[in-house]
Amino acid sequence: MVVVVAVVVVAAAAVVVVVVVVVIVVVVVVVVVAAAAAAVVVVVVIVVVVVVLLFLLLLLPLLLLLFNMAIIIIIIFFLMPGNNSLLVATISQGS
Incomplete structure (x- = not known):
């Protein structure tokens, strides 16, 4: 009995x-x-963040350059006297 309990x-x-x-x-x-x-x-997540940041860092100067070029073109077209007189002549011809 003791052996069975022990087992x-x-x-x-x-x-x-x-x-x-x-x-x-x-x-x-x-x-x-x-x-x-x-x-x-x-x-x-780290790789995606780094790639996005690099893309933005590479893209940002290009966007700034395009933005500056657009501003320069607008300034040239609207502030130069020759273009203004051309614009006025075109408007007066149309009317």
Whole structure:
């Protein structure tokens, strides 16, 4: 009788140990996978942000140049006396 109780206790202890080890392994695997997924997401976000910033840094001077050229063209067309007289002559011809 004592031997049967001892065997049952040892078997129960072994089952508890196995269950605890399995739970620990599962938790570690889940944490590692979650950390890896988070790291991948962070790396992707960082890469996207860097690419967008580089694109904006490369595009910004071009946009400023085009904007300045447009302003210069508008100033040339609307502030030069020759163009104004041409504009006035065209308007008076039309009427």
